Amino acid sequence: MRIAELAATSAAVAGTPGRKAKVAALAGCLRAAEPGEAAVVVAYLSGELPQRQIGVGYAALRDVPPPASGASLTVLEVDAAFTGIGGVSGPGSVARRRELLAAVLGRATRPEQDFLIRLLAGELRQGALDGVMAEAIAAAAEVPAARVRRAVMLRGSLGPVAAAALAEGTAGLDAFTLEVGRPIKPMLAAAAPSLDEAFGKLTAGSGTDVAVEWKLDGIRAQVHVSGGEVRIFTRTLDEITARLPEVTGAVRGLPVRDAVFDGELIALRPDGHPHPFQVTAARTATRTARNVTPVPLAVFLFDVLHLDGTDLLDAPGAERDAALARVVPAELRMPRVVTGDPARAKEVFDEAVARGHEGVMVKSLDTPYTAGRRGAGWIKVKPRHTLDLVVLAVEWGHGRRRGLLSNLHLGARDPATGGFVMLGKTFKGLTDELLAWQTKRLRELAVREDAWTVHVRPELVVEIAFDGVQHSPRYPGGIALRFARVLRYRPDKSAAEADTIDTVRSVSPTLPAETEPSETDPSGG
Numbered sequence: 272m273r274i275a276e277l278a279a280t281s282a283a284v285a286g287t288p289g290r291k292a293k294v295a296a297l298a299g300c301l302r303a304a305e306p307g308e309a310a311v312v313v314a315y316l317s318g319e320l321p322q323r324q325i326g327v328g329y330a331a332l333r334d335v336p337p338p339a340s341g342a343s344l345t346v347l348e349v350d351a352a353f354t355g356i357g358g359v360s361g362p363g364s365v366a367r368r369r370e371l372l373a374a375v376l377g378r379a380t381r382p383e384q385d386f387l388i389r390l391l392a393g394e395l396r397q398g399a400l401d402g403v404m405a406e407a408i409a410a411a412a413e414v415p416a417a418r419v420r421r422a423v424m425l426r427g428s429l430g431p432v433a434a435a436a437l438a439e440g441t442a443g444l445d446a447f448t449l450e451v452g453r454p455i456k457p458m459l460a461a462a463a464p465s466l467d468e469a470f471g472k473l474t475a476g477s478g479t480d481v482a483v484e485w486k487l488d489g490i491r492a493q494v495h496v497s498g499g500e501v502r503i504f505t506r507t508l509d510e511i512t513a514r515l516p517e518v519t520g521a522v523r524g525l526p527v528r529d530a531v532f533d534g535e536l537i538a539l540r541p542d543g544h545p546h547p548f549q550v551t552a553a554r555t556a557t558r559t560a561r562n563v564t565p566v567p568l569a570v571f572l573f574d575v576l577h578l579d580g581t582d583l584l585d586a587p588g589a590e591r592d593a594a595l596a597r598v599v600p601a602e603l604r605m606p607r608v609v610t611g612d613p614a615r616a617k618e619v620f621d622e623a624v625a626r627g628h629e630g631v632m633v634k635s636l637d638t639p640y641t642a643g644r645r646g647a648g649w650i651k652v653k654p655r656h657t658l659d660l661v662v663l664a665v666e667w668g669h670g671r672r673r674g675l676l677s678n679l680h681l682g683a684r685d686p687a688t689g690g691f692v693m694l695g696k697t698f699k700g701l702t703d704e705l706l707a708w709q710t711k712r713l714r715e716l717a718v719r720e721d722a723w724t725v726h727v728r729p730e731l732v733v734e735i736a737f738d739g740v741q742h743s744p745r746y747p748g749g750i751a752l753r754f755a756r757v758l759r760y761r762p763d764k765s766a767a768e769a770d771t772i773d774t775v776r777s778v779s780p781t782l783p784a785e786t787e788p789s790e791t792d793p794s795g796g
């Protein structure tokens with residue numbers, strides 16, 4: 272298959288708002304792929320090629336040679352070239368990678384160049400497309416979409432699943448199982464503005480029991496125990512075992528041979544209240560700041576997906592909880608109460624919040640573990656709403672902030688288009704340290720710059736507090752955030768996991784347009 276066909280499919284998918292039409296376009300392209308090409312076709316169309324994998328800077332992406340006149344590049348050729356470029360190391364490697372990339376781009380037509388540059392710049396990484404792509408794989412391979420989704424959650428990526436489904440159908444998908452030692456995408460939660468709504472969603476007023484657990488603001492950890500060896504993975508499936516000896520130590524004592532647990536790690540003060548999130552985050556960061564004494568992390572396990580030979584992913588919540596309680600002592604388990612009474616749930620919520628935690632998770636006792644999706648089985652309830660938004664661009668600061676990238680343009684995901692909708696700007700809440708950090712990081716992500724504004728690859732997720740949402744004709748979604756301020760960056764989240772425009776609309780009633788959000792950074796500081 273030629274790159275031209277991927278470029279045309281990608282443009283067709285981006286250009287149509289309809290989900291069915293997107294699925295049909297992707298499935299058509301997949302059907303036309305040779306067996307050996309399917310994994311690459313899926314990876315490229317869903318943007319699963321991190322720019323850092325081939326290690327070229329953005330300057331190289333701006334420095335594009337004149338296009339070729341005829342489309343000849345094939346998918347496999349380009350993939351082999353990219354793999355080769357990623358493998359170049361040692362002195363002079365930066366220049367060599369640029370040369371090799373320019374050689375590939377020089378053989379591409381203009382539309383092919385555009386497609387490849389968008390792929391390398393991360394602009395095609397539309398996580399919103401993952402669900403559509405899973406459906407397209409199912410359609411092309413003529414297998415049920417649920418089977419494809421399950422395989423993707425177990426494997427953690429789309430490409431290998433597509434290859435197996437197209438080559439061997441459901442038998443190929445059966446090969447993806449939960450393996451102790453290989454992380455799977457963790458289950459996520461939906462949100463409700465109140466406990467009553469969470470109860471309503473899970474019990475439909477029937478008085479059925481649910482589990483009400485504390486929601487701690489720590490770090491998600493998937494803990495795999497294999498023959499006594501403990502390994503810990505983050506929510507983004509990165510291994511962090513070596514950084515957390517106290518956690519492996521705590522888990523090693525459990526009476527299990529093989530197990531996969533899900534839980535939260537958090538730094539607690541002696542009085543049981545949490546340290547600021549940064550203290551916890553510092554323990555799992557790749558680079559630890561000097562002069563910082565590491566604070567030990569406490570472990571709170573809340574689920575078990577495998578126990579000594581038995582897979583529990585499909586077991587109902589109540590059964591998984593019983594299994595967890597059998598092997599994990601209470602001090603290593605997330606505090607939880609099982610109740611059908613919203614008033615009792617409110618007591619748990621109040622206690623969690625009084626101890627400085629985020630709120631609660633209300634969990635169904637009937638549903639399986641639906642990894643990688645915002646399953647309807649878990650609903651988070653927090654006293655305060657924040658949004659995880661994506662930085663789309665940033666303006667240079669004035670006065671005291673001269674030379675620093677300051678005013679952030681914030682976007683929510685738009686699942687309909689796979690793009691982002693800008694919701695407002697903010698320069699508030701940024702400490703000097705955050706300003707310095709974001710200036711460096713956003714310059715790395717820059718794709719284009721005009722007078723005041725640096726446009727960046729939509730990758731960086733930032734947690735924003737706000738007072739409401741108001742109508743605003745100035746913003747493309749017709750709404751803007753009121754008094755948005757930065758709480759912190761969320762390096763553990765990808766842009767595909769940022770909040771959607773629908774979430775923004777649902778979390779907060781839209782206020783009339785009294786005061787427009789500020790357009791510039793008037794702080795002078």
Ligand SMILES: Nc1ncnc2c1ncn2[C@@H]1O[C@H](COP(=O)(O)OP(=O)(O)OP(=O)(O)O)[C@@H](O)[C@H]1O
Pocket residue numbers: 458459460461484485486487488489490491492506535573605632651659
């Ligand atoms: N008792 C708990 N059960 C499940 N997850 C919990 C619990 N306590 C804390 N968490 C954390 O909450 C996260 C699930 O919430 P969600 O799926 O909304 O992710 P999120 O968007 O990162 O949430 P938030 O930004 O609100 O922390 C988990 O990834 C986990 O880290």
